[in-house]
Amino acid sequence: MERLNDEGQWIVLMGFLVSVGIFFLAFVLSQSTLVGQTTSDAVLEFPKNEIRDYRAEVIDLVKEDKITDAIIKDLKSLELHRNNAVVNFTYLGEITGSPGSLYDYTKINISFNNGLTRYKELCYVPKKK
Amino acid sequence: MVMADDRAQLYTIEGLTAGLIMIATAYFVLNTGFMYAPGDAHIADMQLEQIGTDALLMMDTPVNDSVGSELEGYVNDGTGQWDSFNTTLNNYLRMNTGATSMVNNIRYNASIYYRKSSTDEVGAFEFGHFGDLVAHEPAVSVSRLVYCDNNPPSAPYDHSPQELIFEVILWRG
Numbered sequence: 001m002e003r004l005n006d007e008g009q010w011i012v013l014m015g016f017l018v019s020v021g022i023f024f025l026a027f028v029l030s031q032s033t034l035v036g037q038t039t040s041d042a043v044l045e046f047p048k049n050e051i052r053d054y055r056a057e058v059i060d061l062v063k064e065d066k067i068t069d070a071i072i073k074d075l076k077s078l079e080l081h082r083n084n085a086v087v088n089f090t091y092l093g094e095i096t097g098s099p100g101s102l103y104d105y106t107k108i109n110i111s112f113n114n115g116l117t118r119y120k121e122l123c124y125v126p127k128k129k
Numbered sequence: 130m131v132m133a134d135d136r137a138q139l140y141t142i143e144g145l146t147a148g149l150i151m152i153a154t155a156y157f158v159l160n161t162g163f164m165y166a167p168g169d170a171h172i173a174d175m176q177l178e179q180i181g182t183d184a185l186l187m188m189d190t191p192v193n194d195s196v197g198s199e200l201e202g203y204v205n206d207g208t209g210q211w212d213s214f215n216t217t218l219n220n221y222l223r224m225n226t227g228a229t230s231m232v233n234n235i236r237y238n239a240s241i242y243y244r245k246s247s248t249d250e251v252g253a254f255e256f257g258h259f260g261d262l263v264a265h266e267p268a269v270s271v272s273r274l275v276y277c278d279n280n281p282p283s284a285p286y287d288h289s290p291q292e293l294i295f296e297v298i299l300w301r302g
Contacts, residue, residue: 012143019150026154030161044171049182049271057274057292066276066290074244074292075274081251082242082272082294 050083051112051119058089062106062125085114092122097129104129174269177235181271181299184221189273200275204241204295207281211257214239218297219259236260236302242294246287254285256295260302268300 058075061067072089079087092107103126112119188200199217203210222235238258245252278290 016143016146019147019154023150023154023157026157030157041171044175044178049178053272053274057276061276068290070246070288071276071290071292073246073249077244077249077251078242078274078292078294082296 045116047083047085047112047114047117050079050085050114051117054079054085054087054112055110055121055123058108058110059123059125062108063127079112083114085112087112095124102129103127174267177299177301178269178271180222180235181237181269181297184218185271185273185295185297187221188217189275197276200273200295201277204275204293205277205279205281207283208254208256209281209283211239215257215259234301235299237297237299238262239295239297241284242296243284243286243291252285263302268298270296270298272296 054075061071067089075089076087079085088109088111090109092109095105095107097103097105105124105126108123108125110119110121110123185200189198191198191201197205200214203214218237218239223233236259239256240253241256242251242253244250273295275293275295276290277286277293280286280289
């Protein structure tokens with residue numbers, strides 16, 4: 001058996017390293033466009049403004065004592081039909097501020113769920129004594 | 130018959146490895162999800178949506194606690210207030226420093242959604258629109274919940290007080 005020729009090993013090794021480098025770059029390229037696409041999709045899908053609007057409206061209504069059964073029904077069906085969201089709102093009672101304090105509080109629970117994003121808040125709405 | 134011998138085994142292995150690497154590289158390149166829309170295609174939509182939301186938020190913020198907001202005033206009067214709403218929204222959407230003039234290319238359509246108390250369905254009617262109703266690019270929608278305790282004759286409401294959704298569809302024309 002003839003001996004194996006062991007010359008030029010550096011050249012072989014460098015060739016190998018370059019090919020691994022090209023392989024790696026191809027992998028990075030295959031991922032990059034997907035990343036850009038999914039990021040902006042995620043930003044657009046997040047219902048930040050819807051949640052803020054619903055929360056502000058409910059807190060205002062509680063402050064001004066305008067919540068009725070009809071209003072709650074309106075909120076639920078409008079959010080369901082226009083924002084694809086299931087919303088809920090529950091009264092958890094009145095809390096009297098300690099003597100000398102300026103406010104009484106109404107304790108409420110606000111929730112918003114559009115299947116992807118769920119928001120829940122326990123909120124104390126202040127009312128001037 | 131030529132006898133198979135065992136020379137140059139390292140070269141054989143190297144050739145095989147190089148071949149595998151090339152095939153794998155070609156696989157990754159061809160398998161790339163090429164999208165002709167760039168990743169930032171939605172940024173313009175996001176900006177338009179934010180401008181619209183901010184304009185409606187400004188309109189829905191009262192100057193003090195004892196009065197209702199501008200938007201509540203418009204909605205409580207039925208469709209009669211379209212002109213003043215149109216002026217205000219146009220003004221908010223195109224606010225600038227006065228040192229530059231901007232191309233007035235935002236168009237919109239405003240509608241009101243309400244619940245029919247008899248059937249629990251949601252009804253809609255058009256509040257008004259600015260510009261031709263021809264959308265060129267994807268439109269975005271922004272909305273506000275509005276409290277209404279009036280029953281204007283131009284609106285088909287069947288109970289009061291009630292909650293409405295005021296929705297504006299915006300696009301660049």
